[in-house]
Amino acid sequence: MTDMPPNEPVGARFRDFQARIDQPDGQRRRGRGHDGEQLAVPAADFTSYYGRPVLKPPVWKHDIAGYLFTGGLAAGGALIGAGAQLTGRPGLRQVGRWTALGGVTASAYLLVHDLGRPGRFHHMLRIAKLTSPMSVGTWILTVFGPLAGVAAVAEIAPRLPQHGVLGLARRLAPPVGDVAALAAAATAPALATYTGVLLADTAVPSWHDAYPALPFVFAGSALAAASGVGLIAAPAAETAPLRRLALAATAIEMVSGRRLERMGLTGEPYEHGRAGRLVRAGRVLLGVGAVAALFSRRNRLLSAFSGAALVASSVATRFGVFEAGVASARDPKYTVVPQRERRDRREGRSPAEKGT
Amino acid sequence: MPHANALYGPLDPAPDAGYEDAPPRMGFFTDTSVCIGCKACEVACKEWNGVPQSGLDLLGMSYDNTGALTANSWRHVAFVEQPRRAGRATPAFEQEPAGPAISPETAALGALTSADTGTDPGLPTGSPGAAARMSGGPEFLGMPGAQPPGRGSGAEDRTDFRWLMMSDVCKHCTHAACLDVCPTGSLFRTEFGTVVVQEDICNGCGYCISACPYGVIDQRKDDGRAWKCTLCYDRLGAGQTPACAQACPTESIQYGPLEELRERAAARVATLHERGVPEARLYGHDPNDGVGGDGAFFLLLDEPEVYGLPPDPVVTTRDLTAMWKRAGLAALAMTAATVFAFLGRRP
Numbered sequence: 051m052t053d054m055p056p057n058e059p060v061g062a063r064f065r066d067f068q069a070r071i072d073q074p075d076g077q078r079r080r081g082r083g084h085d086g087e088q089l090a091v092p093a094a095d096f097t098s099y100y101g102r103p104v105l106k107p108p109v110w111k112h113d114i115a116g117y118l119f120t121g122g123l124a125a126g127g128a129l130i131g132a133g134a135q136l137t138g139r140p141g142l143r144q145v146g147r148w149t150a151l152g153g154v155t156a157s158a159y160l161l162v163h164d165l166g167r168p169g170r171f172h173h174m175l176r177i178a179k180l181t182s183p184m185s186v187g188t189w190i191l192t193v194f195g196p197l198a199g200v201a202a203v204a205e206i207a208p209r210l211p212q213h214g215v216l217g218l219a220r221r222l223a224p225p226v227g228d229v230a231a232l233a234a235a236a237t238a239p240a241l242a243t244y245t246g247v248l249l250a251d252t253a254v255p256s257w258h259d260a261y262p263a264l265p266f267v268f269a270g271s272a273l274a275a276a277s278g279v280g281l282i283a284a285p286a287a288e289t290a291p292l293r294r295l296a297l298a299a300t301a302i303e304m305v306s307g308r309r310l311e312r313m314g315l316t317g318e319p320y321e322h323g324r325a326g327r328l329v330r331a332g333r334v335l336l337g338v339g340a341v342a343a344l345f346s347r348r349n350r351l352l353s354a355f356s357g358a359a360l361v362a363s364s365v366a367t368r369f370g371v372f373e374a375g376v377a378s379a380r381d382p383k384y385t386v387v388p389q390r391e392r393r394d395r396r397e398g399r400s401p402a403e404k405g406t
Numbered sequence: 407m408p409h410a411n412a413l414y415g416p417l418d419p420a421p422d423a424g425y426e427d428a429p430p431r432m433g434f435f436t437d438t439s440v441c442i443g444c445k446a447c448e449v450a451c452k453e454w455n456g457v458p459q460s461g462l463d464l465l466g467m468s469y470d471n472t473g474a475l476t477a478n479s480w481r482h483v484a485f486v487e488q489p490r491r492a493g494r495a496t497p498a499f500e501q502e503p504a505g506p507a508i509s510p511e512t513a514a515l516g517a518l519t520s521a522d523t524g525t526d527p528g529l530p531t532g533s534p535g536a537a538a539r540m541s542g543g544p545e546f547l548g549m550p551g552a553q554p555p556g557r558g559s560g561a562e563d564r565t566d567f568r569w570l571m572m573s574d575v576c577k578h579c580t581h582a583a584c585l586d587v588c589p590t591g592s593l594f595r596t597e598f599g600t601v602v603v604q605e606d607i608c609n610g611c612g613y614c615i616s617a618c619p620y621g622v623i624d625q626r627k628d629d630g631r632a633w634k635c636t637l638c639y640d641r642l643g644a645g646q647t648p649a650c651a652q653a654c655p656t657e658s659i660q661y662g663p664l665e666e667l668r669e670r671a672a673a674r675v676a677t678l679h680e681r682g683v684p685e686a687r688l689y690g691h692d693p694n695d696g697v698g699g700d701g702a703f704f705l706l707l708d709e710p711e712v713y714g715l716p717p718d719p720v721v722t723t724r725d726l727t728a729m730w731k732r733a734g735l736a737a738l739a740m741t742a743a744t745v746f747a748f749l750g751r752r753p
Contacts, residue, residue: 099484099714100467101517101537102474105621107527109612129740133748166610166630173590173609180730181413181723184613185589239737246736247729251587251722252616258722261729265736273743295747302739379616381533386711389718396718 096390098382105253107379113164115372117157118245119275119365121191122268124153125242126276128198132235133291135228141285142292144205147231149279150238151202154195161191183248190244194237201231242272249375255385256378257371259316263309267371270303271364274336278360281343281353289353293343296360300340303367307333310371316384319374328370335363414724416693419580423595431599432642434651434659434702435667436573437674438713439686441658443571447481448472450653454638455480458626463521465529467513467537474714475574477525477624477633481650484713486570510538525633526625527615572713573650573659576601576622576635577690578701581721584614584623584634592632599664600637600701608632619697619719637701664701671705683707689715696720 098104108114131146162171175192179185204227210220246265249257257264277296281289310320310329320329339359346353378384411417420428451457460478465471470485517537523529582601585593592607593614603614603623610630614623623634638648646652651661660667671688678686689710690700696719710717 096536097709097711098532098536099486099712101513101532101534102714103530103532103621104711104714104716106615106618106624107530108616109526109625110616125740129744133744137748164612166612166625166632167608170590170609173592173607174611176607177589177591179589179591181586181726182589182613183729184587184611188589239740240733242740243733243736247726247733250729251726252613253583253619253621253719253722254616257616258725261725262732265729265733266739269736269740273740291747291750294750295743298743298746302743380530382536382711383533385716389716390711393718 096383096386098386101382103380104382104385105255105379107376108252108254109166110372111164112369112372113160115369117160117164118268118368118372119271120153120156120160121245122153122242122272122364122368123275123279123361124150124157124194124198125238126272126274127151127153127279128194128201128231128234128238129273130276130280130292130295131201131231134288135231137291139284139288139291142280142288143231145280145284146276147198147202147205147227149276149283150198150234154191154198158191158195183244183251187241187244187248190237190241194234194241197230197234197237201227201234203227204230239269243269249371252375254375254379255316255388256313256319257375259313259388260310260371263306264371266306267303267310267367270299270301270306271332271367273299274303274339274360275364277343278339278357278364281346281357281360283357286350286353290347293347296340296343296356299360300336303336304333307367310374315388316378319377319384320370323373323377325370325372325374325377328366328373330370332363332365332367332370335359335366339363411698413586413726414581414721415698417580417698418599419582419595419698420597420599425597428597428599430663430665431701432637432662433578433599433664433667433700434575434637434648434661435671435705436575436702437658437660437671437705438570438572439674439678439683439705439707440656441483441571441573442656443469443483443485443569444655445472445483446653446655447573447650447659448479448483450649451481451635452479454641454649455636457633458524460523460525461521465516465519465521467516467519471521473521473523473529475576475622475624475634476523476528477626478523478528480575480633480635482574484570484572484574486572486708486712488568488570488708488712513537524627526627528624528627568707570707570713572704572706573654574713574715575650575702576637577620577697577703578635578637579721580693580698580701581723582697583617583619583721583723586721586723586726587613587617589613596637596639596642598637598639598642600639600642602636602639603632603634605631605633617722619716619721667703671703674705678705696724 127146127149131143131150134142134146162168165171174188178189204223207220207223210216243265246268250261250264252258273295277292280292311317319325339356342352342356346356409422457480458478465473468485472479472482475482514534514537517532517534520529520531578600585601589611590607590609592604594602596602608631612625614632623632625632641648647661651659668691671691675686675688685707687706689706690703693699
């Protein structure tokens with residue numbers, strides 16, 4: 051037998067439960083919104099199925115945000131390495147090449163690690179497909195990775211013995227490395243910017259709508275990160291181009307980054323919540339890093355500080371953009387409202403009629 | 407030479423995918439006006455396709471405890487309760503009090519419930535704000551209470567209500583974003599014009615999941631691959647009807663050549679309008695819409711978003727050419743910046 055009093059009216063317990071949820075003085079915490087959001091009920095400006103998201107939020111983990119950063123870093127490193135190679139700056143050339151190899155190794159690991167079936171990563175190499183930015187990116191990485199590897203490994207040539215087979219390698223490595231480094235640099239801009247298409251070619255509202263800006267934001271962020279590593283690690287006498295590069299990168303990223311927030315409703319996630327904080331932090335760090343870089347000509351410490359700020363800015367920007375997309379897919383508002391507006395505009399309906 | 411409409415616009419997908427003498431395009435027409443919410447389709451689909459169980463849970467938002475289409479639920483019966491008159495039908499509760507049975511707070515709490523479906527992202531929790539807003543609006547959606555609707559709220563709040571039920575499924579789009587972005591070729595177009603995942607190829611990259619404008623395809627946690635409705639490709643090949651359509655007791659789910667289904671659907675809408683159900687409308691039937699028309703389309707009795715469908719989905723690859731152009735420009739800018747930096751005068 052239950053402990054229910056025999057005369058209790060049917061549904062009393064449910065009403066009691068409901069009252070506890072609904073009453074301000076109930077024992078239950080009410081209205082748990084995101085970020086302590088107040089559950090005051092404004093006019094129903096859009097409807098949804100029980101507030102559930104229409105889209106599936108990306109299943110990509112933070113590996114992919116990390117990949118965006120390391121891939122960009124590798125591309126920037128390859129470009130800096132090639133620039134240094136062509137203008138006779140051996141110290142900077144080395145740093146550039148090692149940055150490229152380190153970045154591309156990390157990105158390959160992160161990409162494979164993010165797969166649901168990492169053991170099947172090579173299935174990506176079955177086909178090449180222009181409509182799939184991930185397929186295009188896989189092939190860019192497949193070309194870039196080995197070239198960056200050869201270029202970086204060639205840097206150890208001076209440490210090889212003078213004679214024998216290794217001596218031959220010692221003589222062959224520099225020219226082979228130079229050619230590989232230039233070829234890697236030729237593919238580097240594609241590696242850094244295709245990721246903008248990778249994110250934009252989805253149904254995720256804040257990523258898709260940002261397609262004109264994302265490749266530029268990522269290009270700037272990639273150059274900033276790689277200049278940052280150079281400012282930390284390269285010999286002080288060879289860092290002059292990095293200061294100009296950091297400045298150019300800042301200009302590219304700041305100008306295109308402004309577009310993200312000007313997108314209207316789907317720009318909102320770039321300004322609010324954790325994503326907004328990350329994007330803002332990225333921008334502040336970028337500004338600080340660029341200014342510090344300008345004044346760091348004779349100060350090794352300031353140079354390293356500016357480099358660290360630039361690298362951190364790139365990390366923050368990538369994670370911020372990543373999180374903004376996830377947030378926009380999680381809230382049905384960003385899917386339903388812009389689509390409603392588009393449909394109403396097309397059909398010449400005023401918003402007031404939409405309830406019919 | 408790719409078709410001029412390869413990325414956007416009306417297209418017959420099977421010949422475009424390279425099939426010669428393809429059979430007519432097959433699809434579903436789901437007429438929600440006769441759906442009784444019995445969920446036989448969900449069960450039949452699981453039985454036939456060997457889909458794992460998706461957790462036994464009460465979501466606390468309505469009679470729908472499946473919640474969404476996931477890798478482990480290829481059919482999902484949505485359930486919506488609304489305080490409004492259904493056509494010219496006699497008001498069912500004219501002498502009874504009826505009204506909102508849910509407060510914004512309860513709706514918000516319901517949105518935060520979830521169930522472990524064994525998939526990722528599976529059934530994500532909703533936005534409490536959005537759920538609360540809904541409960542206050544004219545299109546109230548809520549959990550049926552334990553008492554007659556609105557007994558506690560008094561006669562002045564009295565309204566009639568209706569139930570909307572709809573069996574959702576993969577739309578098998580003409581321009582399928584999932585298929586376009588798949589980097590392994592695991593997703594492919596069948597000779598029937600449908601879209602199927604090859605489970606021996608999929609490596610779980612998850613791109614299709616972000617690309618789907620309907621939030622259909624999903625990843626199974628224990629095996630990492632993406633899964634969705636195959637429109638019973640194995641049964642189609644043998645000339646049989648898909649399991650869900652076979653099991654549907656009211657013929658709410660109709661299977662057949664898409665052209666024929668579109669004609670049948672247009673006739674059904676006309677009939678409903680004639681009988682005084684002006685809100686009946688088709689969804690996904692139009693080859694000129696953002697995805698080139700769906701292979702599985704619906705007759706709805708309210709706005710699509712009420713059922714959790716996007717009001718005006720557009721395949722993301724429509725803008726792909728523009729995206730690659732922007733990336734090209736950005737790559738040029740990057741190269742130019744590097745050249746500028748290294749060509750400057752030496753200190």
